[in-house]
Amino acid sequence: xxxxxxxxxxxxxxxxxxxxxxxxxxxxxxxxxxxxxxxxxxxxxxxxxxxxxxxxxxxxxxxxxxxxxxxxxxxxxxxxxxxxxxxxxxxxxxxxxxxxxxxxxxxxxxxxxxxxxxxxxxxxxxxxxxxxxxxxxxxxxxxxxxxxxxxxxxxxxxxxxxxxxxxxxxxxxxxxxxxxxxxxxxxxxxxxxxxxxxxxxxxxxxxxxxxxxxxxxxxxxxxxxxxxxxxxxxxxxxxxxxxxxxxxxxxxxxxxxxxxxxxxxxxxxxxxxxxxxxxxxxxxxxxxxxxxxxxxx
Amino acid sequence: xxxxxxxxxxxxxxxxxxxxxxxxxxxxxxxxxxxxxxxxxxxxxxxxxxxxxxxxxxxxxxxxxxxxxxxxxxxxxxxxxxxxxxxxxxxxxxxxxxxxxxxxxxxxxxxxxxxxxxxxxxxxxxxxxxxxxxxxxxxxxxxxxxxxxxxxxxxxxxxxxxxxxxxxxxxxxxxxxxxxxxxxxxxxxxxxxxxxxxxxxxxxxxxxxxxxxxxxxxxxxxxxxxxxxxxxxxxxxxxxxxxxxxxxxxxxxxxxxxxxxxxxxxxxxxxxxxxxxxxxxxxxxxxxxxxxxxxxx
Numbered sequence: 001x002x003x004x005x006x007x008x009x010x011x012x013x014x015x016x017x018x019x020x021x022x023x024x025x026x027x028x029x030x031x032x033x034x035x036x037x038x039x040x041x042x043x044x045x046x047x048x049x050x051x052x053x054x055x056x057x058x059x060x061x062x063x064x065x066x067x068x069x070x071x072x073x074x075x076x077x078x079x080x081x082x083x084x085x086x087x088x089x090x091x092x093x094x095x096x097x098x099x100x101x102x103x104x105x106x107x108x109x110x111x112x113x114x115x116x117x118x119x120x121x122x123x124x125x126x127x128x129x130x131x132x133x134x135x136x137x138x139x140x141x142x143x144x145x146x147x148x149x150x151x152x153x154x155x156x157x158x159x160x161x162x163x164x165x166x167x168x169x170x171x172x173x174x175x176x177x178x179x180x181x182x183x184x185x186x187x188x189x190x191x192x193x194x195x196x197x198x199x200x201x202x203x204x205x206x207x208x209x210x211x212x213x214x215x216x217x218x219x220x221x222x223x224x225x226x227x228x229x230x231x232x233x234x235x236x237x238x239x240x241x242x243x244x245x246x247x248x249x250x251x252x253x254x255x256x257x258x259x260x261x262x263x264x265x266x267x268x269x270x271x272x273x274x275x276x277x278x279x280x281x282x283x284x285x286x287x288x289x290x291x292x293x294x295x296x297x
Numbered sequence: 298x299x300x301x302x303x304x305x306x307x308x309x310x311x312x313x314x315x316x317x318x319x320x321x322x323x324x325x326x327x328x329x330x331x332x333x334x335x336x337x338x339x340x341x342x343x344x345x346x347x348x349x350x351x352x353x354x355x356x357x358x359x360x361x362x363x364x365x366x367x368x369x370x371x372x373x374x375x376x377x378x379x380x381x382x383x384x385x386x387x388x389x390x391x392x393x394x395x396x397x398x399x400x401x402x403x404x405x406x407x408x409x410x411x412x413x414x415x416x417x418x419x420x421x422x423x424x425x426x427x428x429x430x431x432x433x434x435x436x437x438x439x440x441x442x443x444x445x446x447x448x449x450x451x452x453x454x455x456x457x458x459x460x461x462x463x464x465x466x467x468x469x470x471x472x473x474x475x476x477x478x479x480x481x482x483x484x485x486x487x488x489x490x491x492x493x494x495x496x497x498x499x500x501x502x503x504x505x506x507x508x509x510x511x512x513x514x515x516x517x518x519x520x521x522x523x524x525x526x527x528x529x530x531x532x533x534x535x536x537x538x539x540x541x542x543x544x545x546x547x548x549x550x551x552x553x554x555x556x557x558x559x560x561x562x563x564x565x566x567x568x569x570x571x572x573x574x575x576x577x578x579x580x581x582x583x584x585x586x587x588x589x590x591x592x593x594x
Contacts, residue, residue, distance in 0.1 A: 004593060036592050052593060096589060181589070188581070245578050261581040267589045270567060277570040280577035281542050284485070284558040292393060292478070292564045293590070295333050296301060296349060 004097040005104060006052045006181065007062055010089045011069050012078050012172075014045040019072045024049055026064035032057035036267075045080025046089070050267070052096060055103065059111050062091060063118075070119055070171035075146040083139075085146050086172035090138060092127065093178045096269070104178035105129045109161075112176045116163025119171070122153060123162040126177035131161055138175055146172045183233040183272060184265035185241065187248045190258040194220040197227040200251040204229070204244065211247065213239035226260075236272040242279045301394040302401060303349045303478065304359055308366050309381045309469075310344055311337040316369050317344045323361035329354035333564075342377025343386070347564070349393060352400065356408050359388060360415075367416050367468035372443040380436075382443050383469035387435060389424065390475045393566070401475035402426045406458075409473045413460025416468070419450060420459040423474035428458055435472055443469045480530040480569060481562035482538065484545045487555040491517040494524040497548040501526070501541065508544060510536035523557075533569040539576045 013019050020040055027035040033053035040047045053061065066088040073087035091111070093104040108129040116123045130136040134157060144152045149167045152158050159165060160173065167173055189197055197218030204210040213235035219228050229248055233239060249259050271288065278286045288294050310316050317337055324332040330350035337344045350358065363385040370384035388408070390401040402425055409420040427433040431454060441449045446464045449455050456462065457470065464470055486494060494515030501507040510532035516525050526545055530536060546556050568585065575583045585591050 006589070034593070097593075241574075241578060259579070261579040263581045264583060264587055266587065267592065268587055270571070270588050270590045273571050273574040273588070274567070276578055277538075277573040281538060281573055282556070282558040284560045286561060290561055290563065290565055291567050291570070292303070292349075293567045295564065296331070296394075 002097075003054055003099050003103075004052055005055050005058055005099055005107065006050065006094040006096045007058055007091065008094065009049050009051075009062060009065060009091045011047050011049070011065075011073065012045065012075060012080070012084045012087055012089050013069070013073050014040040014042055014047050014080065020047045022072060023047075023065050023068045024051075026061040026068070027051045030057050030061040030064075033061045041082070043080065044082035045078060046082045046084065055099065055107055059107050063111060063114055066091070066115055066121075066174065067119055070121060070168065074170040075172045076170060078146070083142050083145050084172075085142050085144075085149055086121065086168075086174040087170070088121075088174045089142075089172075090126075090175045091177070093176075094181050095178075096181070101128050101178060101180075108176045108178050112162045115174060115176070116160070119163075119168070121163050121168045121171050122160035122165070122173040124173060124175045125161045126175045127179040129177040132157065138177075141175050149173055180235045180237065181267075181269050183236050183241070183268050185231045185233055185244065185262065186265065187229045187231065187245060187262045188260050189227045189229070189252060190260040192227040192252075192255065192257040194218050194227055196252075196255045196257055197229050199255070200248055201229050201231075203251050204231075204247045211239045211243060214244055233272075236269065236275075240275055240279070241272050242276045245276075299394075300351055300396050300400075301349055302352050302355055302396055302404065303347065303391040303393045304355055304388065305391065306346050306348075306359060306362060306388045307386045308344050308346070308362075308370065309342065309372060309375050309377070309384055309386050310366070310370050311339055311342040311377065319369060320344075320362050320365045321346055321348075323358040323365070324348045327354050327358040327361075330358045338377075338379070340377065341379035342375060343379045343381065352396065352404055356404050360408060360411055363388070363412055363418075363471065364416055367418060367465065371467040372469045373467060375443070380439050380442050381469075382439050382441075382446055383418065383465075383471040384467070385418075385471045386439075386469075387423075387472045388474070390473075391478050392475075393478070398425055398475055398477075405473045405475050409459045412471060412473070413457070416460075416465070418460050418465045418468050419457035419462070419470040421470065421472045422458045423472045424476040426474040429454065435474075438472050446470055477532045477534065478564075478566050480533050480538070480565050482528045482530055482541065482559065483562065484526045484528065484542060484559045485557050486524045486526070486549060487557040489524040489549075489552065489554040491515050491524055493549075493552045493554055494526050496552070497545055498526050498528075500548045501528075501544045508536045508540060511541055530569075533566065533572075537572055537576070538569050539573045542573075 037050040069087040112123040201216035205216040215232040366384040405426040498513035502513040512529040
């Protein structure tokens, strides 16, 4: 595989396992596509799938999965804690290897056009693929959810990018877009309560005047008796892992609290960690082409 | 490519480019094998080739290259600064992906047996493939060089592992073995002369009571007006990059000398840098399976 794109579609079904298995079948059967992970959340009644592949077969497999979701999920019957607006709720394409963000934006547009035309589902392009600034943020698009969308779709500025001007009666609407890989990164504090983790989170996150591509909240882990700054990094190229780690240490000093460790939840692109190694080892003139594995392809 | 082995054969020809091109032709032509790099050294009259591939095709291509070297190089005509004993002087196999050191030892034995039998070249297994402790070190095997080997091969303990009991009249003898990847790693000192770099090198290297898999010397780089600890790491899994970097910082403090940076020369396995990132970010429970790229194969 030369060019590789990742896709993390979210489907509004987290309880009927046989339905989720049917929806992800195209990811198992399509050549040039590999299913990496999927998980069902009962409370959210939602499943999150991670699949990678070459652009064309991946786009085809994702279309088939959206079509299956539209056939098997009825949003009128759906209840769950997580906000949602469609059977295939949100479909982000993520550049992994030898592809640009622009390539992923093109994939979003092509897939969106086909979903609108063949499945009669209104499609909103979001994040890097968004056609209008007020549609970049997924939460803004999803506001009102499935139940409120029949009205919302009539409002100025909410005409979909592709598909009909009316909500699909059972499959709702779908957001399709392109974004950087997310990194879920937690930093663990010794001898601290949740308040301290909250305060640190507030200082380091974008919303609080901190680092641009950082979202953060404080949490307390009862079973480990530990406070934690729980972080979502939305662009590890622009805002680096080591910056976040060092910023948390800087803030923790104010409270006399030690940083005892950190953890990456789920997957991380190699480049995010190589960048941290290069920073701490003070590597001069380092190039990813020096990494043996990068020379194998 | 699933299983990947690296091979870094050294040939005793660094001046006649057309000869080197002919020798490495099998690395260009064999499917499942990829030529990563090669360089000719005029003074040493020697070339170093880096090639990777799946075990079976790689072994075949390396055999063909050794056969070509035996046909095209006459050690009786060879002069150069670097010690040498064969047309194909030394052939190490190095595990890269999904192969063990034991696999590379097996490859050395199979290739050695064939080189001895089909090419009539005496073969000595070395490093991890060595059959006897006094033949682990390549320098010990090579002592006496081509000119002295006709006598050496008669001495007790110097019967070759494969091939005839007599030196090949023009191609000499060849060392074949298995080893870990080497990392060439330099650490740069500010405001220091060569003496300080020498002292630090002595303290951190194995030979001076330092880290087990570290060789180091002090050098002075005239053009950059900078002293440097120049390091060869012979097993980055057992002795980590960050250990070496931190040890040099510890020693530099004694002289009030700052460590201003470091550099990796040539290729480095991703794992060596991921390990450094995990150390400095104090990552808990980190697994290489969390690296996205590692999930693609």
